[in-house]
Amino acid sequence: MTKKKLNNVAVRRNVLRSPDRFASFFLIVIFSLFFITNVCYAVQSSRGEERVLKERIALFPFVNLSEDRDALRYVMPVLRARLEGKGFDVVDEDSINRFLLKERIRATGYISRDMARKIGSELKVKAVLLGSVNLFSRGANPGVGFSARLIDSSSGLILWADNASATGDDFTAILGLGRIKNMDNLLPRVADRLLASFTAMPSRKETKETKETYRIAVMPFRNNSGVRDAGMIATYMFLVELFKNPVFEPVEYGEVRRAVVDLRVRERGELDYRDMKALSDSLGVDGFLVGTVELYSDGLNASSPPEVSISARIVDARKNRVLWCESCQLKGDDDIIVLDWGRIRSVDKVASRIVSKLVKRAEKVCGATVPAASVPSSEVKKTGEPLSR
Structure with missing residues (x-):
């Protein structure tokens, strides 16, 4: 081995022995810890969001104020599906019916504070969604209208409320395009409008x-x-x-x-x-x-x-x-x-x-x-x- 090569080997050994290698090692450790911390935080955040989205609520049968006696048969499954699609845990219909029967509740368009607390305790729900079907028409120009409120099961306060209404002709654009001609297509659109701002979080007024x-x-x-x-x-x-x-x-x-x-x-x-x-x-x-x-x-x-x-x-x-x-x-x-x-x-x-x-x-x-x-x-x-x- 030549003298020049021996000198190069000696230089590399000196570099490896220098304090810089310890600094490099610590930098690697710090970056690794930072990466692991971020990953853990992201996992916890996603789980936290899942817990928020999985708030358990009770869906009362809406009171039917329309002229169509079969309105709820069409409306309630769509509302339930939309709520579950938003990530909410909706109490099953049989449990709701048993509770209504046990408490002898016939009017489901409103709820007292005591009854809200009782259903919150028995069915472990955060809130109760109730409302009314104000319009349900399956004619040539179908129409649907809702009013709805979400009631806190612990305080009896209103957490959220909204109205929504539309007819098939409301979606008509230029040259008559876009008009909705049947209830199967109109009902989901109006339900989406109703629940667009839906939340179980406390109102700003609280x-x-x-x-x-x-x-x-x-x-x-x-x-x-x-x-x-x-x-x-x-x-x-x-x-x-x-x-x-x-x-x-x-x-x-x-x-x-x-x-x-x-x-x-x-x-x-x-x-x-x-x-x-x-x-x-x-x-x-x-x-x-x-x-x-x-x-x-x-x-x-x-x-x-x-x-x-x-x-x-x-x-x-x-x-x-x-x-x-x-x-x-x-x-x-x-x-x-x-x-x-x-x-x-x-x-x-x-x-x-x-x-x-x-x-x-x-x-x-x-x-x-x-x-x-x-x-x-x-x-x-x-x-x-x-x-x-």
Whole structure:
């Protein structure tokens, strides 16, 4: 071996013996630990997301307020499939039916706080989804409409709520393309609209960072329209729109119904001061929404637009006075822009548009009268008094 080669070997040995090899070793160890930590965190995160998506909920049979007696036979399987597709663990139908039978529950469109807690304890669910089928028509122009609410099983509070409605003609594009002609294709589309924002997470109104809200009880609307269940359709729609509005915190209708039955309040659309005081103490609310459905028409024929007229007012429970009062009447062709763009083809969608307008107008008045220091709704007992701390 030449002298030059011997020198090169000696240099390489010196390099290997130098402290740099220890630095390289530690760098390799650090990068390895960083990689392993990230992998473990990703696995834990995915498992955490899976736990969130696998929230267990109870799906009550929706109350059928449509004119089709078979509506629920079509609607409920689609809603269940959509919820399971979103990753929720939905209690099986047999378990729900056994619970309803045991508790002698016949009206499934609302739930009291005590009953929500009972089903939460027995079936181990986080929340209960309930609602109404407001429209179900399988004619030449099929139509579907829903109102739905998700109720927390521990507090009885509304976690989520929404309305959704559409007809086959609503999907018509240029040259008549896109029109949906049968219920099998329309129902999944409307169910997807209804559940697009669905979540079992607590509402922003329950967090301490949000400003105080106006806690309100929606009383059953009087129905002067002559159309069966039009009053309850409006009642459920107002519950949804009030929940979606940042100023209001509506009490679940099941609690209102419990108080109405316990206190034997019979008149719909009206409240006297004695009933208002008793209901306010029971529900712990700032005010009441009462009203009347004057007109609820789907049109006499294909050329006649649907038309709805609703009057509503908010009565303040603290001052015993009417805080806001307004009426609204709307036809399906009132908002046409050009040709048929803007036409509303279903009566429940016209009603939903009216309800949304009225709630936005009420917000301007009630937003300025929100109590400065309300008791959080989760701390109101059945008597309406704050819990002792």
